[in-house]
Amino acid sequence: MSKTPPPTAAVIGAGTIGLSWTALFAAHGMAVRVSDPRPDLAEAVDTALAQAAPQLARQGLDVRGLADRVRPADDVTDAVRHADVVQENGPEDADFKRELFATLVRAAPPHALLLSSSSAIPSSAFTGGLDDAGRILIGHPFNPPHLVPLVEVVPGERTSEDAVNRAVAFYRSVGRVPVVERKEIPGFVGNRLQNALSREAIHLVEQGVVSPSELDTIMVNSLGLRWSTVGPFLGAHLGGGPGGYRHMAEHIGPSMRRMWDSLGRPEQSPAQTERLIAAVEDAYGSRPYGELTQERDERQLAVLAALNTDTTTAPNEETRS
Structure with a gap:
């Protein structure tokens, strides 16, 4: 029996996220067309592929001929003309995306999935004004998507069930862990959790409780370590001992709820924002961006290897209810 060839992908937007998607798709044998108005597109693609190749190889992927599977496109229409899947990574602006997806609907084949990496906009x-919105939905990754497995799959009001199922199957085929979210909400789930934690982190630094680097040290050596193996709910369930989450909620819950009332709401006035920026730059600004990202990625790969995560299967098998 002949093997089904991998789909053809179009990546729209060649920033950090788009270039990471490009490397991941190509490493899974896909032909990838990349579109972006940046004048250095070809150079940016080559650099990104060269940087990602060793990391992808450590994940067991064959990166020989990686660059041969990727071609810059003349424009968006050229990129999506023969695409089976389109991954959009444009600016976080609803008007921009409305105009772009109108073009994608017209230019991409009728069967093509149209996926957006939108970080916050459902x-x-x-x-709303598009004739063919049934195949459009969110596929929100975490940076960089060629390393971090999660993809939040968020259907819109008019997204078809078939498109959701196809999106889940597609992301699993490239080794990601897709989780379908049942309701649209700005920021989706991951970024809302991240922003809630960031708000309290900023408050604690503003109040002089800790410095930015000290707060990061606390996270890496406690909650970050725990949450890399179990999530907040399982962690709380285990924290309740043999009585589980029920014991935690009944015996520790009241004191935790009292703490909610004292959680901070950072003012972030211009002066406070500047002080925070200066404190972060003082902690990390002396090291080059490339050095910091390489160190982050190496650590993330080590965590994934230690967990031996099966990234082809989502934590829940359902798609949409």
């Missing part, structure tokens, strides 16, 4: 916010 697809219903930019698909």
